[in-house]
Amino acid sequence: MVFMNSLYRAAENYDIPASEDDTEAVAALQPFLNMPDQYTSIYIYGMDDGLYRAGRYAPIMDHAGFRTLFDFGYTITNGEGEEYNAIPLRFRNGTALVMIYNYQRFTFSCPYFIGALLLCVLLFISIILFFLNRKMHSLQTLKAEILTMSSGDLSHRIPNLGGDEIGILAKELDGLRSSLNETILKEQESRRANQDLITALSHDLRTPLTILNGYLEILLLKQSGEKQEEYLEKCLKKTGDIKELTNKMFEYALVSEEHETPEMAWISTDFIEQCLMENCEFIRLAGFHPKLHMHTVTGVLESDKTMLKRIFNNLFSNILKYGDKKYPVTIKGTIEKQTFILSLSNSVKQEHSQERSDNIGLKNVRTMTALLNGSVSADMTDRLFTARLWFPLR
Numbered sequence: 585m586v587f588m589n590s591l592y593r594a595a596e597n598y599d600i601p602a603s604e605d606d607t608e609a610v611a612a613l614q615p616f617l618n619m620p621d622q623y624t625s626i627y628i629y630g631m632d633d634g635l636y637r638a639g640r641y642a643p644i645m646d647h648a649g650f651r652t653l654f655d656f657g658y659t660i661t662n663g664e665g666e667e668y669n670a671i672p673l674r675f676r677n678g679t680a681l682v683m684i685y686n687y688q689r690f691t692f693s694c695p696y697f698i699g700a701l702l703l704c705v706l707l708f709i710s711i712i713l714f715f716l717n718r719k720m721h722s723l724q725t726l727k728a729e730i731l732t733m734s735s736g737d738l739s740h741r742i743p744n745l746g747g748d749e750i751g752i753l754a755k756e757l758d759g760l761r762s763s764l765n766e767t768i769l770k771e772q773e774s775r776r777a778n779q780d781l782i783t784a785l786s787h788d789l790r791t792p793l794t795i796l797n798g799y800l801e802i803l804l805l806k807q808s809g810e811k812q813e814e815y816l817e818k819c820l821k822k823t824g825d826i827k828e829l830t831n832k833m834f835e836y837a838l839v840s841e842e843h844e845t846p847e848m849a850w851i852s853t854d855f856i857e858q859c860l861m862e863n864c865e866f867i868r869l870a871g872f873h874p875k876l877h878m879h880t881v882t883g884v885l886e887s888d889k890t891m892l893k894r895i896f897n898n899l900f901s902n903i904l905k906y907g908d909k910k911y912p913v914t915i916k917g918t919i920e921k922q923t924f925i926l927s928l929s930n931s932v933k934q935e936h937s938q939e940r941s942d943n944i945g946l947k948n949v950r951t952m953t954a955l956l957n958g959s960v961s962a963d964m965t966d967r968l969f970t971a972r973l974w975f976p977l978r
Contacts, residue, residue, distance in 0.1 A: 591673060628683075799819050800819065876915045930969055
């Protein structure tokens, strides 16, 4: 207000230039134009025609640093740092329109703007660092848990690290840890069970071997006399006991084998018929009456010869062990819808009909048949045991 009053009073002492080309009048007006401070621009326009007559640019705008900051702030704030007034002033020779542009507001708004900008940047960086720190903490925790797992400790549960990607990874890793720990525990239990079984069977083998050795020593010394035939029968019985125990060990080892891989090759059903004929001849010598019926059409399947022989040995061993020699053993082989079907039926001895078996031989058959891409079914009705096997043909 003081500055405006000064302008009003001073204007009465100066003349308005006829035009901006009137250098003498413009020069005479310079003291009036220099009255504002360095943050103020002043321009004089004709009241009637609105033409520019004289003026002075704010000296501060010639300062490169101030001008750069002002232009940047002007763009951001849409001219918020500039204040202007248009006032009519009476000069000695008439009235003119005086435009006054003041930039002192920018000296306050600029530091405020820069401070606010720095505060926003600092707040943004602080938030980013906060979340980064949390993520780094989660990663450090996950790293420590992985190192704990790698050292062999699978009992330590991985903590919940949230629902983001790191949390999902930690959850899946904990599931892997739990599964691996459970697998190792089961393997250890299985190993202990196998060891206990082998220990028990080995102990059981010592008794018949000791008795057998005693009988053989008596026979060797020729001290058996009239009991020689009896001792020989007992020796044969003990060899049968030993064979039964070793068969159990062998069958259990086959069932427990988890990494057996068949050697697949193209095999004719004639090979299967040959194996069945050999096994039928074997049980015929033992007193059974096998009846083999094979389909007249020959097919080809992808299988393993050794594993097929082991499957048939297990099935016919069950017949020798549990079958009733009074009734025939029926073996049928047919081809239906590109599938070879083998059926074995035999009557079970009365003393074994209610006996609960561990079915190790049948489990072994199921395992090997599955490896050969086949399937097995078994059922017993009225002491008649029937096993069926399916193998896909080429």
